[in-house]
Amino acid sequence: MSKFLINKYQSLEVYTPGEQPKDMEYVKLNTNESPFPPSQGVLDRVSKEELSKLNLYPDPECKLLKDKIANLYGFDSENIFISNGSDEILSFSFMAFCSEEKGAIFPNISYGFYKVYGDLYGVDYTEAPLKDDFTVNVNDYLNTDKTVVIANPNAPTGLSISVEDIENIVKSNPENVVLIDEAYVDFGGKSCVELVRKYDNLLVVRTYSKSRSMAGARLGFAIGSKALIDDLNRIKYSTNPYNINRLTLIAGEAAIDDNDYYVDRCKEIVEIREYSKKKLSELGFTYLDSDTNFIFAKSDKISGEEYYKKLKDNGVLVRHFSNPIITDFVRITVGTRSQMDRLFAETEKILREV
Numbered sequence: 001m002s003k004f005l006i007n008k009y010q011s012l013e014v015y016t017p018g019e020q021p022k023d024m025e026y027v028k029l030n031t032n033e034s035p036f037p038p039s040q041g042v043l044d045r046v047s048k049e050e051l052s053k054l055n056l057y058p059d060p061e062c063k064l065l066k067d068k069i070a071n072l073y074g075f076d077s078e079n080i081f082i083s084n085g086s087d088e089i090l091s092f093s094f095m096a097f098c099s100e101e102k103g104a105i106f107p108n109i110s111y112g113f114y115k116v117y118g119d120l121y122g123v124d125y126t127e128a129p130l131k132d133d134f135t136v137n138v139n140d141y142l143n144t145d146k147t148v149v150i151a152n153p154n155a156p157t158g159l160s161i162s163v164e165d166i167e168n169i170v171k172s173n174p175e176n177v178v179l180i181d182e183a184y185v186d187f188g189g190k191s192c193v194e195l196v197r198k199y200d201n202l203l204v205v206r207t208y209s210k211s212r213s214m215a216g217a218r219l220g221f222a223i224g225s226k227a228l229i230d231d232l233n234r235i236k237y238s239t240n241p242y243n244i245n246r247l248t249l250i251a252g253e254a255a256i257d258d259n260d261y262y263v264d265r266c267k268e269i270v271e272i273r274e275y276s277k278k279k280l281s282e283l284g285f286t287y288l289d290s291d292t293n294f295i296f297a298k299s300d301k302i303s304g305e306e307y308y309k310k311l312k313d314n315g316v317l318v319r320h321f322s323n324p325i326i327t328d329f330v331r332i333t334v335g336t337r338s339q340m341d342r343l344f345a346e347t348e349k350i351l352r353e354v
């Protein structure tokens with residue numbers, strides 16, 4: 001830290017991304033990326049010709065991409081906001097809809113960035129405890145005076161709440177924005193996006209990083225009422241109007257054209273997830289019932305931390321969180337079948353030795 005950093009940032013607890021060690025080749029099951037490459041259309045359209053246009057700024061409106069996304073989900077372009085990863089929408093939303101006066105509420109176990117943005121923007125936030133079964137306690141979010149932020153399905157638990165429960169939350173908070181982060185919804189969860197037609201306080205956030213094999217392109221989008229989208233645009237045009245680079249824009253458009261490819265890959269991941277659950281049971285693990293592309297699992301035979309470390313020593317990366325509430329668990333991203341089989345082989349070896 002330099003002596004120049006202003007006070008309010010000095011004690012900031014930053015977000016810790018999943019590790020990406022370079023000392024050897026790992027089977028990477030720690031950041032919930034897709035194990036599959038982008039679709040052929042994406043590979044074809046991000047061409048040398050497009051690269052040669054990088055001297056030009058991208059379209060700040062992202063018009064073509066917005067139109068395609070709007071069309072896919074049956075909304076108007078004015079209901080769509082495009083961002084540099086969905087993290088940027090979260091950031092903009094905390095800026096736009098939360099403050100010291102306007103608090104936020106989110107689960108105590110959820111996506112780590114909510115807290116970081118809350119701290120960064122000086123938001124008075126409340127972390128509502130999950131229930132003992134690790135589900136979100138819906139009652140905590142009814143009739144609040146705060147901006148509500150919920151990942152559904154939640155991470156790192158993988159558990160969902162119903163669209164009915166979300167509607168009750170949205171309905172009971174007409175004076176507050178309700179942000180539903182659907183990063184994992186394409187893996188078998190139920191989207192609440194249809195509620196956007198009925199409620200002007202609901203913002204649904206999606207990402208290309210998980211189900212659309214594009215974590216490296218940094219692309220996310222939100223669907224909400226025109227008024228909410230206008231608010232996000234105020235922030236965007238006051239920080240970085242060209243928030244999406246030309247290549248990512250093109251890749252994002254091509255991915256929507258190839259939507260069937262991604263639907264199929266998600267199905268494949270769900271199949272591998274169910275296979276993996278069975279394997280984990282056979283190995284004596286228990287897990288929460290995942291609607292996502294990861295499994296939150298634990299074993300009585302080995303602590304979460306030791307299992308994580310031993311896997312890493314053997315070339316397999318999973319995610320472990322030190323928070324005492326979930327420290328018994330590891331979060332395992334669902335990879336390809338052969339990546340998962342490698343995980344199970346290493347696990348068998350590790351369990352034999354403990």
Ligand SMILES: *Cc1c(COP(=O)(O)O)cnc(C)c1O
Pocket residue numbers: 032084085086087088111151155181183206207208209215218219220
């Ligand atoms: C991965 C993830 C995001 C962020 O994704 P981006 O890569 O920034 O689009 C947001 N929310 C949750 C719950 C996530 O797991």
